[in-house]
Amino acid sequence: MAIIRWDPFRDMVTLRERMNRMFEDVFSGRTDDKEITASTWAPAVDIYETENDLVLSAEIPGLQEKDVEIKVEDNTLTLKGERRLEKETKEENYHRIERSYGSFYRAFTIPNSVDSERIQAEHENGVLRIVMPKRQELKPRTVKILKPAEKVKK
Numbered sequence: 571m572a573i574i575r576w577d578p579f580r581d582m583v584t585l586r587e588r589m590n591r592m593f594e595d596v597f598s599g600r601t602d603d604k605e606i607t608a609s610t611w612a613p614a615v616d617i618y619e620t621e622n623d624l625v626l627s628a629e630i631p632g633l634q635e636k637d638v639e640i641k642v643e644d645n646t647l648t649l650k651g652e653r654r655l656e657k658e659t660k661e662e663n664y665h666r667i668e669r670s671y672g673s674f675y676r677a678f679t680i681p682n683s684v685d686s687e688r689i690q691a692e693h694e695n696g697v698l699r700i701v702m703p704k705r706q707e708l709k710p711r712t713v714k715i716l717k718p719a720e721k722v723k724k
Contacts, residue, residue, distance in 0.1 A: 611670030617678070624684055624702040628676070628706070631696035633671075640696060642686050647700070649676045706717075 613628045628649060630638060638651040652673040667683040680686070691700045 591617070611672060612674050612676055613649070615676065615678075622704055624680070624704065626678065626700040626702070628698045628700075629696060630698050633696075635693050638693075640691055640700065642680070642689055645680050645682065645686075647678045647680050647689075647702075649698075650674070 598628060614631050615629075616627045618625055618627075626647070630651070630653075633653055637653070640650065641648045641650070650673070653671050655667075655671045680702060683704050685705045686702075688699065688703045691698060695701075
């Protein structure tokens with residue numbers, strides 16, 4: 571393996587060239603079609619726990635159920651999908667495109683306490699909600715402290 575001396579100025583020059591290219595494209599009105607359709611994005615996700623479930627909520631506005639794939643394998647929950655640019659309007663007619671388009675892939679490790687056979691998903695108002703029930707035998711339980719007179723005789 572060859573040892574290469576790090577030159578921070580070389581990286582700065584490369585960064586400056588990329589920034590210059592980006593500003594030239596923006597101010598000259600040139601855009602790459604690939605930039606619009608091939609950009610990557612990842613839906614924002616909230617994960618919280620209730621007494622009985624682990625719940626994942628993901629923001630997927632503009633997507634339908636058929637656009638998203640949910641898979642559970644080896645204690646890993648994966649979300650995969652794609653948001654496409656609507657072709658009703660020609661790309662040259664857009665004044666501004668700020669929303670991200672393209673495919674996404676998110677993977678989450680789920681704990682052993684989740685019953686993967688009973689996982690359910692629902693989609694409403696642009697929010698995907700995945701409910702992962704906890705295993706009955708692994709739910710926390712309270713243990714009552716007995717007084718000496720209440721002990722069970724063996």
